[in-house]
Amino acid sequence: MAETGAEPMIRAVDVVKSFTVRGREGRRRARTSLRAVDGVSFTVAPGEFVGYLGPNGAGKSTTIKMLTGILTASSGTLRVCGLDPSRRRTALARRIGVVFGQRTTLWWDLPLRDSLALVRRLYRVDAAAHRERLAELTALLELEPFLHTPVRQLSLGQRMRGDLAAALLHDPELLVLDEPTIGLDVVSKTTVRDFLERTNAERGTTILLTTHDLGDIERLCRRVLIIDRGRLAYDGGLDELRRTVDADRTLVVELAEPAPPIALGGIAAERVEGARQWLRVPRGENAAALVAALAQRHEVRDISLREAGIEDVLAGLYRGDHAYWCSGRPVAP
Numbered sequence: 001m002a003e004t005g006a007e008p009m010i011r012a013v014d015v016v017k018s019f020t021v022r023g024r025e026g027r028r029r030a031r032t033s034l035r036a037v038d039g040v041s042f043t044v045a046p047g048e049f050v051g052y053l054g055p056n057g058a059g060k061s062t063t064i065k066m067l068t069g070i071l072t073a074s075s076g077t078l079r080v081c082g083l084d085p086s087r088r089r090t091a092l093a094r095r096i097g098v099v100f101g102q103r104t105t106l107w108w109d110l111p112l113r114d115s116l117a118l119v120r121r122l123y124r125v126d127a128a129a130h131r132e133r134l135a136e137l138t139a140l141l142e143l144e145p146f147l148h149t150p151v152r153q154l155s156l157g158q159r160m161r162g163d164l165a166a167a168l169l170h171d172p173e174l175l176v177l178d179e180p181t182i183g184l185d186v187v188s189k190t191t192v193r194d195f196l197e198r199t200n201a202e203r204g205t206t207i208l209l210t211t212h213d214l215g216d217i218e219r220l221c222r223r224v225l226i227i228d229r230g231r232l233a234y235d236g237g238l239d240e241l242r243r244t245v246d247a248d249r250t251l252v253v254e255l256a257e258p259a260p261p262i263a264l265g266g267i268a269a270e271r272v273e274g275a276r277q278w279l280r281v282p283r284g285e286n287a288a289a290l291v292a293a294l295a296q297r298h299e300v301r302d303i304s305l306r307e308a309g310i311e312d313v314l315a316g317l318y319r320g321d322h323a324y325w326c327s328g329r330p331v332a333p
């Protein structure tokens with residue numbers, strides 16, 4: 001992370017959240033303690049756009065609930081905008097915006113416009129400032145066509161745009177998003193991503209984004225934090241992550257005619273479709289030598305080498321393909 005002299009927007013030091021889980025041990029009822037977040041430390045500087053990633057059940061939502069004061073940490077230190085979230089929840093609410101993609105904070109039966117007016121009162125936003133900000137958000141998020149529609153009649157994409165407006169009406173310093181593009185179609189996703197990018201770049205709003213959407217990650221997150229089984233496993237840039245993991249590449253070969261699966265040394269075709277074959281090139285393997293050997297043995301029409309995308313990198317990490325991943329130690333960016 002680029003450290004600045006400023007106070008971090010988020011500071012987490014050795015944060016733990018344990019839950020008591022009821023289960024059975026043989027025929028006995030038993031209570032066990034589950035560490036959903038297990039000693040997580042990181043900082044986020046003002047103006048950063050950070051992805052908070054990890055497989056299902058990794059501890060992302062639990063972290064977000066602690067950051068926003070919904071849950072109290074079992075131990076460790078947490079400061080958001082310099083405040084302890086669980087003790088200063090109301091003060092913090094005026095300085096942050098939160099959007100949960102799976103549920104709305106808007107009033108179900110009210111038209112969107114009235115819902116947003118109520119948000120103004122909750123956050124005690126001055127009427128003139130509200131008018132100005134609402135006009136701006138209405139234009140950016142294209143809310144006009146459905147401002148007078150009750151929230152319950154809005155499509156998912158319209159509702160998400162309404163929720164984003166509600167979260168940003170009081171011009172918060174930090175925006176925390178939990179799966180904001182879940183279930184949205186391509187056009188709505190693009191609108192939401194464009195909007196988030198602009199909000200971060202032009203207003204300097206710090207954004208922490210939890211998502212499983214690879215498009216969100218590639219498009220928006222310069223830095224990612226990856227959590228697995230409650231532990232922080234990576235903190236650094238997306239490009240460094242690709243390089244650190246050095247995931248396998250794929251050679252796509254178009255032969256002159258269909259042939260049985262190619263086998264060259266230890267490398268075999270993983271997929272065959274007509275004359276086209278896909279070969280996984282392991283890390284450290286010399287792709288040029290492989291191409292030369294292929295050309296000697298087969299009549300090749302076309303060949304291309306596909307670098308691992310972020311999808312391959314994350315899939316490898318989540319599968320536990322990489323040693324450091326299982327150790328749970330942070331990897332230096």
Ligand SMILES: Nc1ncnc2c1ncn2[C@@H]1O[C@H](COP(=O)(O)OP(=O)(O)OP(=O)(O)O)[C@@H](O)[C@H]1O
Pocket residue numbers: 019020021034035036054055056057058059060061062063
């Ligand atoms: N209130 C709770 N009581 C007991 N266990 C909980 C509670 N909330 C979460 N957990 C457990 O804590 C772990 C982390 O859950 P969390 O919801 O933070 O994961 P997540 O990374 O957000 O997952 P997903 O991507 O599936 O939303 C899981 O094992 C979950 O079952």
